[in-house]
Amino acid sequence: MSNKGGTKAIFAAAAANVSIAIAKIAAWLLTGSSAMLAEGIHSFADTGNQGLLLVGSKRAQKEPDSQHNFGYARARYLYAFIVSIVLFLAGGCFALYEAYHKFVDPQPITSWHWVPVVVLLISIIAEATSLRTALKEAGKARGNQSIFGYIRSARAPEIPVVMLEDIAALTGLVFALCGVGATLATGNGRWDALGSGAIGILLIVVAAFLSSETASLLLGESVTPNVARRLREGFREADLHIIHLQTLHLGPEQVLVAAKIAVAANSSGKQIADHINEAEAAIRGSLPELDLTIFIEPDLSK
Numbered sequence: 001m002s003n004k005g006g007t008k009a010i011f012a013a014a015a016a017n018v019s020i021a022i023a024k025i026a027a028w029l030l031t032g033s034s035a036m037l038a039e040g041i042h043s044f045a046d047t048g049n050q051g052l053l054l055v056g057s058k059r060a061q062k063e064p065d066s067q068h069n070f071g072y073a074r075a076r077y078l079y080a081f082i083v084s085i086v087l088f089l090a091g092g093c094f095a096l097y098e099a100y101h102k103f104v105d106p107q108p109i110t111s112w113h114w115v116p117v118v119v120l121l122i123s124i125i126a127e128a129t130s131l132r133t134a135l136k137e138a139g140k141a142r143g144n145q146s147i148f149g150y151i152r153s154a155r156a157p158e159i160p161v162v163m164l165e166d167i168a169a170l171t172g173l174v175f176a177l178c179g180v181g182a183t184l185a186t187g188n189g190r191w192d193a194l195g196s197g198a199i200g201i202l203l204i205v206v207a208a209f210l211s212s213e214t215a216s217l218l219l220g221e222s223v224t225p226n227v228a229r230r231l232r233e234g235f236r237e238a239d240l241h242i243i244h245l246q247t248l249h250l251g252p253e254q255v256l257v258a259a260k261i262a263v264a265a266n267s268s269g270k271q272i273a274d275h276i277n278e279a280e281a282a283i284r285g286s287l288p289e290l291d292l293t294i295f296i297e298p299d300l301s302k
Helices: 003-031 034-059 074-103 114-142 147-153 158-186 192-217 225-237 269-286
Strands: 241-249 254-263 291-300
Touching: 003 034, 003 114, 003 158, 034 074, 034 114, 034 158, 034 192, 074 158, 074 192, 074 269, 114 147, 114 158, 114 254, 147 158, 225 254, 225 269, 254 269, 269 291
Parallel strands: 254 291
Antiparallel strands: 241 254
């Protein structure tokens, strides 16, 4: 997934979130609905998260230096991890606190009854549009994978993060709509509190999953099986036998490739160098979308 595509999805999500966040907070001020407040804070948190993803994307473009020889591409993973922390604290924990507060002291919605329902319905449309943009940007990288499978296997964090946030937002909006609707129907404010609590639990679960996935990327993941297959094909094209092959994502599109190859005892230095250069050219040609750093160590055939 290119950085350009990820940026487009981030801007689409941010535009949706900032507008509906203001509408949700306005609805809370008019009605006192805890579910609307939880949703408003959630949307503001998501907007901040999209800002963090953009900062990470910008920092990742810094050129390598003497202290960071392989560059700063992992900044995109770091900021995606920070997003999960913000989602947990600013989204989930606050929603649970608000739910507890309103459950202990429930307040019915006594005025502007139609406002939260209209805001929530419009928000559902906006979030669905944002999710559609993210799915479209995932495009070829997703292939035939399920959404969950794509999120688990993706090495670029922006699109999966936006997709997770949009899915969580849509689900949270349904919870809020149910809570507000039940409160309006029964006059019991505890339904509103339960809607807020459900949103909080949802956000904490999503944050935990997101932090686990981004932490794995930060620790360093190898390439996907499809990329590994194409790497091996490149070595075979150069008629080289692989003894060991290890890979590491230095960033979403930056990959370190370390391989040990078997060479005949009677091979000259020039022959070995020619084979290695041929293998590097074949590998780079088969994976033009990746910035490859390749180290190949020859060893005698046994």
